[in-house]
Amino acid sequence: MEKTFASARRAKTLFWGEIMAETSAHGAAHHAPPQGFISKYILSVDHKVIGIQYTILSLVAAFVGMALSWAMRIHLAWPDVHIPLLGMLAPNGAPGGQMTPEYYLSLMTMHGTIMAFFVLTAAPFAGFGNFMLPIQVGAADMAFPRLNRASFWVTFVGFLLACATFVIPDGPPLSGWTAYAPLSAVGAVAGPGQGWGQNLWGLSVAVFCIASLLGALNFIVTVLDLRTKGMKLSRLPLSTWGWFIDAWVSLLAFAVLLPTCLLLVLDRLGGTSFFIPGGLVFNDQLQPHSGGSPLLFQHLFWFFGHPEVYIIILPAFGIVSHILPTFIRKPLVGGWKVITFSEIGVGTLSFVVWGHHMFVSGMSPYMAMVFSVPTLFITIPSVIAVLVWVFSLYGSNIRFDTPMLFSLGFISLFISGGIGGFFLAQPSTDSYLHATTFVVGHFHFTMGLSAIFATFAGFYYWFSKMFGRMMNEKLGKWHFWLSFVGVYCVFMTMHLTGFAGAVRRYSAFVDDFMIPLIPANRFISVAALLLGATQFVFLYNAIWSFFKGPKAPDNPWGATTLEWDTTSPPPFDNFGGRQMIVHHGPMEYDGEASVMQTSAEASVAGT
């Protein structure tokens, strides 16, 4: 063994020496854990603490976003009902607890913003990724630990800015999470929340972009440069592949949303006219702008926005592909290659389909046809991924633990939502469906709840590793079945009301043609309230298990990857000073038999 050490490469390319050199100037070597509450839990540079910080932030954001959707659903089903709490929060937006149509849009905007950015983008990528990725590749930390800390705290500031819109007199903006210009660009004249509310929104999203770029950079460099001996790219766990591909998509997409936000802020505060055409009249006032293009905003936004939905779903692909083999006790069909290359295909194609969000935006109809072709192409790698999961299940002995149930739920939701995508990918059918609740149901299935289900799968799977205790399986199963049924009740019904012509973004269904749909909408609202209530089962389970759950063994699921090759929770340097040497791919399962990645035993699955 001494010989192996002697032949190790020179210090320049070695992370251990570098991390020590990086931190030695501050008087502490990296492998000595920090003492004191603040350096240990608040301003920590440890990727595990940062991962947990992200997870907690997303949990808080998820419950905030859910509360907003509750208020919207109550109003949609019973427009006359007063919500006293809402009246206290927003005396202008909801006088006496009954929301104005504008405030309904504000709640919708913030629900979308908080959920899309601070929950769906943050939890499965930054939350689990930060905790697990360095361990899975056998590193002691991320490539740039201090940058990592900065990225979390910048995200935190972004979240505070988003929440601040609720307490300023102007209120939250009402232009949607997509902030379509010119409504978002002209300023306070456009309505309540369009003054400082929209400014704070732009700032919050710009700040979130910076945090995401820092995070993506860190993930990419860690995967490329910090893999332990034997961890070839072909042996990376599939969740690491998911995060790695996702980091590339983030890196390119958020780099475009950032200038989009800057130009929007310039239009609002600098008086420029990037997105505002001439001769525009808002609330009887002629706007002092000319020559801008609202379509330019949509091009820039959706160039980010479509990759964004894959930024949300690719970590989910990775997490589910990582969890499945453990619970079906065999490798995925096609090994690591088919699933990984379909993920790369999805990530690449995601940059050429943005125009399908703009079929009815005034873009040339010929362009609509041009964009519908790659949109149908992108279903090919997506379908390949789905087939890999489904064919892998075929004929296997499935262990139905909670992480597996949520993974299966993910596959189900992704298929159901994906089928709706065929209708929306074609300009002819999209022209009718675009402004209906069909789209709402579609994207909640595919990117919203699919990603949430994969996040839950990851949470139940990795909770033992993150906190050293097992979660309660019985509550977990209740949580799964109630959520699964609830999600279908809410969003499948939205598909149907969409077909029937229910317009999205309306705060009440009072038009003649929508009145027959009121019972269906009440059904959705009741189901949504119950679905939300179910999440408290999860919250209770997580908190109870954190304090009282049975102590977790090191490898409770009989998995093979490096995070299960260390204690629960892992020590500060992840492996207790051991040199990890990888001999196998991540899917060495053959029934009950499995071989750890670090084991020198012979392969059982031939991967």
Next chain:
Amino acid sequence: MNQPELTITPSAVVITPGHEVLMEASPYGVDKKKLGMWIFIVSDACTFGAFLFAYGYMRIGTPVWGTPFGFSSIVNGMVMTAVLLSSSLTMLAAVRASQSRAKASANKWLGVTMFLGTVFAALHLREWFKLIGEGWRLFYNPTGGAPQFGATFFSVTGLHLTHVVTGVIALAIIARGYTQGRYDESHVETAGLYWHFVDLVWMFVFPLMYLMNAH
């Protein structure tokens, strides 16, 4: 729940202090700082790309585009270009010197690079003030056409100028740390990568924002 089984590899070697950790080679053979800078450059190129896309979109969609630059402005722009390109050369000299451990020489070239960067920024600001003096604003075209020239010119070149100024500050920090021994030649090289990228961006900005707007 399934039967818990402990499968910690017992044969793993404990790393003793002073020994190095065995790792897979980086696929590009570069250390993490340099790789990180390359990836930042990829991302930053997208950001500039979005700005330039907005400029192109505005320009194509505007029937009468203001073209304010006369002979003196183009000469000024060419001097700025020459200064910035020379600074790339002096940066290269600094990296070379630091790699051959010639610390004093490396510091001298870093100083020259920072000086040239500052000259570029000064010439650029002179151009800005000249335009502002003529009445150009983010939202106003003194020649009476669409106001998009000011918006695109000031935002695109402003973004680039921010990068130059940030670069000068970064070089100052690197030079200080390098003198004091906190940083080594790899830091100088990584800062050089950034500097060359900022120069490269100018090679797009100059023809698009200056030469195409000469009257």
